[in-house]
Amino acid sequence: MASLKKGLALQTARQLAPRVTRLAPGLTQSFVREALHRALVGIGPLPPAAQAAETQLEEQRGDVDKAVRELIENHVAYAGVEGLATNLGGLVTAAVTAPASITGLALIQCRMVAGIAHLRGYDLEDPRVRNAILVCILGEDAVRTMVKRHQLPAPPMAIATAPQHDPELDRTVSTVLAGELVGRVIGKRLATTVGKRVPLVGGAVGAATDAWSTYRVGRYAGREFRPLALR
Numbered sequence: 001m002a003s004l005k006k007g008l009a010l011q012t013a014r015q016l017a018p019r020v021t022r023l024a025p026g027l028t029q030s031f032v033r034e035a036l037h038r039a040l041v042g043i044g045p046l047p048p049a050a051q052a053a054e055t056q057l058e059e060q061r062g063d064v065d066k067a068v069r070e071l072i073e074n075h076v077a078y079a080g081v082e083g084l085a086t087n088l089g090g091l092v093t094a095a096v097t098a099p100a101s102i103t104g105l106a107l108i109q110c111r112m113v114a115g116i117a118h119l120r121g122y123d124l125e126d127p128r129v130r131n132a133i134l135v136c137i138l139g140e141d142a143v144r145t146m147v148k149r150h151q152l153p154a155p156p157m158a159i160a161t162a163p164q165h166d167p168e169l170d171r172t173v174s175t176v177l178a179g180e181l182v183g184r185v186i187g188k189r190l191a192t193t194v195g196k197r198v199p200l201v202g203g204a205v206g207a208a209t210d211a212w213s214t215y216r217v218g219r220y221a222g223r224e225f226r227p228l229a230l231r
Contacts (some may be wrong), residue, residue, distance in 0.1 A: 010191065020064065032174040032181075036134060039110035040124055046111065050124060053115035064227070070220035071119070075112035079105060079214035080207045100182050107183055107208055108136045113221040121228035122160060127170065132160035134173045137222045138180055143145075151176070156224040 005065075015173040042048040053071060060066040113133045114124055122129045135143060135156045153159065153169065 032134065033170075035106040036110045036114075036130060037113055039107055043107070049111045049114035050118045053112070053118045057113070058117060065117055066115050070221050071115045072215065072222070073110060075108055075218065076086050076215045078108050080211035090186060098156060105213070106137070106177075109217050110134070111213055113225075114220050116218065116221045117160070117225045120225040122225060126160075127165045127167075128162050129160045131165075131169055131173050132156040132224070133221075134177050135159055136224060137177060139215055139217060139225050140220045143182060146176070156221070160225065 007183070042051070046052070053067065056067040056070045056074075057064065060070060110133060113136045115162050117129055117133060120130075124130070133156075135152065143152060143155055145155055147155060152172070154162070154164075159169070183187075
């Protein structure tokens with residue numbers, strides 16, 4: 001029964017997400033690109049992605065692979081805290097907290113993937129690399145499906161190293177990722193609160209969900225952004 005409810009919730013979320021992004025166009029290209037920008041330049045107590053990556057590299061005495069693993073672990077912890085903070089309250093406050101949850105998770109995952117790309121030798125100012133970072137956040141399963149359906153031209157590694165930048169891909173990636181993130185948040189709300197109505201439980205599950213999602217994205221990014229050159 002629980003798995004059936006979760007499946008229905010996720011299905012409903014997929015149907016609602018495009019409607020949400022149409023009603024709130026600010027949650028499409030602009031917010032995704034802003035989240036990436038903030039991840040790259042830093043925000044609040046969080047330093048820029050490249051700086052954080054270099055700090056981890058120094059702590060790991062130049063071992064890139066260890067620095068990547070540490071970077072993933074740190075951002076998984078950030079995502080867990082973000083998930084708990086923005087999922088308390090259940091469906092009653094979903095309309096208020098959903099934008100914060102979407103933006104927070106996007107920022108955390110953008111920062112993590114950008115840090116991984118930097119450690120592996122990629123130029124974060126390159127628009128091809130920036131698109132690859134955003135595609136990584138979609139997750140391996142979603143990317144594989146979208147490439148098969150010709151909704152994306154290629155996986156992240158191929159996008160990052162393409163012969164030239166395709167400006168049209170900027171809009172496509174931003175819009176698709178916005179819809180995906182909205183769908184994830186809506187699905188998480190429905191799956192964790194329908195039939196329970198226990199806000200604290202919803203918050204705990206939200207924290208675990210965001211942490212696990214971030215871990216999977218980090219592992220995927222680690223596989224996709226293969227080393228370009230020796231540091």
